[in-house]
Amino acid sequence: MGVNGGKVNIVVFRGSPRREGNTDMLLGETLKAVSDGNEIIQFTLNDMNIRPCQNCGGCDETGSCILTDDMDDIYSAIREADRIILASPIFFFGLSAQTKVMIDRCQSFWCEKYLLKKTIPSGPHGRKGLLLLVGGMKKDTGIQCAGATATAFFRTISVPEHETLGYLSIDSKGAIFNHPSALKDAYEAGAKLVAL
Numbered sequence: 001m002g003v004n005g006g007k008v009n010i011v012v013f014r015g016s017p018r019r020e021g022n023t024d025m026l027l028g029e030t031l032k033a034v035s036d037g038n039e040i041i042q043f044t045l046n047d048m049n050i051r052p053c054q055n056c057g058g059c060d061e062t063g064s065c066i067l068t069d070d071m072d073d074i075y076s077a078i079r080e081a082d083r084i085i086l087a088s089p090i091f092f093f094g095l096s097a098q099t100k101v102m103i104d105r106c107q108s109f110w111c112e113k114y115l116l117k118k119t120i121p122s123g124p125h126g127r128k129g130l131l132l133l134v135g136g137m138k139k140d141t142g143i144q145c146a147g148a149t150a151t152a153f154f155r156t157i158s159v160p161e162h163e164t165l166g167y168l169s170i171d172s173k174g175a176i177f178n179h180p181s182a183l184k185d186a187y188e189a190g191a192k193l194v195a196l
């Protein structure tokens with residue numbers, strides 16, 4: 001029998017500061033597909049107290065961050081996660097600052113994995129990720145840059161594979177509704193993410 005009787009623990013990072021904006025709407029479709037019976041923890045990063053990484057070296061030998069703030073809950077949730085969904089708008093060709101601050105604080109996982117040679121153990125259904133990105137420009141530099149950062153994040157927290165959905169030319173609030181396939185894609189990616 002799998003985790004929670006065949007169900008999975010899903011950790012969701014909401015990376016946009018704009019409530020009910022395009023990232024939220026896209027994520028909402030994914031959540032519809034994964035909600036049934038699974039354990040879901042959501043972190044709205046804009047509402048959290050997370051200090052930026054200080055590069056103090058405090059995690060080098062322990063794999064644990066010496067700062068104490070809302071990251072404590074995120075560290076525990078990541079350790080228990082079977083599926084991780086990272087959703088962010090593109091800001092200045094990268095992930096939102098809210099998302100990046102959280103990712104930088106995962107340097108302690110980097111130390112644990114690459115210096116101390118310990119990977120976070122996965123449950124019986126493995127660990128998988130989903131990256132949702134929305135940008136207002138036509139140019140795909142933001143998807144490439146944010147995608148590279150998110151890939152580093154996922155591998156650091158021992159998520160070996162993830163799917164990416166990225167949408168461009170989506171700018172004003174609600175513009176995602178006019179995209180021909182985005183919402184359907186997001187639903188289907190969610191269904192695939194939890195298919196065991």
Ligand SMILES: Cc1cc2nc3c(=O)[nH]c(=O)nc-3n(C[C@H](O)[C@H](O)[C@H](O)COP(=O)(O)O)c2cc1C
Nearest residue numbers: 016018021022023089090091092093135136137170
């Ligand atoms: C500070 C800021 C920087 C932005 N930089 C980019 C960018 O570099 N590339 C891009 O495609 N869109 C950029 N955008 C547009 C947003 O990605 C776009 O409006 C998106 O739909 C916002 O998603 P949300 O509604 O979930 O917040 C930027 C928006 C803001 C506020």
